[in-house]
Amino acid sequence: MFKEFNQDGHLDFLLFEFHTYFDGLLGINILNKIRSNIDLENKILRVKGKEIKLKFKPNFSSDKYTIPAQSKKIVYIPVDIEEGDIYINSTIVNKHFHITEGITKP
DSSP: OGGGSSSSSSSOOOOOOSSSSSOOHHHHHHHHTEEEETTTTTTTEEEEEEEEEEOOOOOOOOOOOOOOTTTTOOOOOOOOOOSSSSOOEEEEEEEEEEEEEEEOOO
C-alpha cells in the first residue's frame, strides 16, 4: 500500500513501462478498495483523511473534426511521443460516436 493512501494492507499491480509521463494507472477496483473520493473541481484524491493533489496533463490538441452521421473518417490524433507503438482501446464516446481499437505509430 502506498504511504500516501494512509492505510494498512496491500495492493496488487501489473508492472510495465507504458508511458514516459505517467507513473501508473489506478483502476476503479483500487480506488474502491481504498475508499477514495475524487474531487475533480479541485483536482484532489481524498483517501482516509488525506488529500493527494492530482496532476493533469493538458490537452495538446485543439483540432476539432465534424464527421457526418453514417460516415467514417480517418483523422490524425497528435501524441507527445516520438517513437514506438500506440495502442488505442476501443471507446464508445456516446451512442453516435465510436473509436475502434488499433495499434498505430506516431
